[in-house]
Amino acid sequence: MGTDDDARPLAEGLEGPLRDFIRHIGLGRGRSEHTLRAYESDLRSLLATAAADGASTLTEIDLATLRRWLGRQSEAGLARSTVARRAASVRSFTAWARREGLLEVDPALRLLAPKRERHLPEVLHRGQVERLVDSLQAEATGASGEDAIPARDLAVIELLYASGTRVGELVGLDVDDVDFDRRMLRVLGKGSKERAVPFGVPAEKALRRWLAVRGRLATPGSGPALFLGRRGGRLGQRQAREIVDRALRGLGDTSASGPHALRHTAATHLLDGGADLRSVQEILGHASLATTQLYTHVSVERLRSSYQASHPRA
Structure with missing residues (x-):
């Protein structure tokens, strides 16, 4: 201000x-x-x-x-x-x-300043992620032969959730940053630090589907950008946020918004599934382990909520 x-x-x-x-x-x-x-x-x-x-x-x-x-x-x-x-x-x-x-x-x-407020990030439940992806897959399947946008949007969502990358990292990816043989991304993170980030089979399928139709949006000036906008330029962060926000609004039962919600969700689901904190730190590209530890609190809260909702003597 x-x-x-x-x-x-x-x-x-x-x-x-x-x-x-x-x-x-x-x-x-x-x-x-x-x-x-x-x-x-x-x-x-x-x-x-x-x-x-x-x-x-x-x-x-x-x-x-x-x-x-x-x-x-x-x-x-x-x-x-x-x-x-x-x-x-x-x-x-x-x-x-x-x-x-x-x-x-x-x-x-x-100089004394107020401490930062630490809010637990909004995350999606696994069932919500499945519905999110199913909806986008249906759009991609029903799209006309010339419309590459639904396939792109599906790949954006799948890759954000699969890799936990920041939106700036995602839109900065080039086609050759994707290693399909090992299912790894070469990501340039904060401070120009490069890291390798894995992704799963669903994200691989979505990426291959998108790359098969990428040429419909590509122009001579597109360069190597992995994701393209409607006019053929590199997809921007604002456009990526609009893609995610539209998809999340379509769920109708979450207040989560923006690409960072998918990053939060990916981190929380990794920890819920038993991933160790150091590995999650490496995947997310956090400089400090303390930042990653925030997600352990999210997982504990989810565990407590599940217990209270399910146990007869909670």
Whole structure:
């Protein structure tokens, strides 16, 4: 949530360090464009607040400035998770500035921010997944000979659920990233880290079905993209979300939405089925095991719900 102050030009003593920091995390850490935009938005908000208070260099930003800025974020009605993320952006920035000698003391060391709210993700039950896929298979089977879209949508859903990949990873796949012999994907994840992710027989069948008709959407400019949009370009994240949202709405008995719901579902079902936490971490591409551990709580909640619904003395 921006303010009029956020749009004002910054003095070079503030703009320069911001520009250098964004370049640092973009080149040195391989962050995505989406992440870079989020960092820049967060930090520009802080620096605009500092500039409005009269600061023209980083050395004029102290703990009181940070606290005033953080207070304004909370007063603006932002979610605790958003405020916590913005505070984390500021900590990264001031720590970098301290290492670069732009600050003698890091003012964010004593900055307290609200803890992120940890919500259990919405997941589908196995029966819902089966109905979801059955519906898409029926659409693909009943499609006219020239319509490749239903086959594509089925493959998108099957692969998201089978592999637990992020939507950005899915749309970034090329045709040769699919190894049918081993049923593995070569996925480029966060931080440009590559990993191998398995997929199952149903996803293989859906992918082969899609690739058999991919040429109906392909154009000379399609390149190697695995999934294509209606005009032949690489399928975008927004289009992929629309595919998933439409399919999930069709179930009529879930509030789950978006591709991440299928990622949550895949992780939970893997753990329900006995997969070890480290393997699930590797499949999902989580840098920290603590992130993967969230799904163990989901599984426990599902187990408790099943027990309470089924046991006569629950």
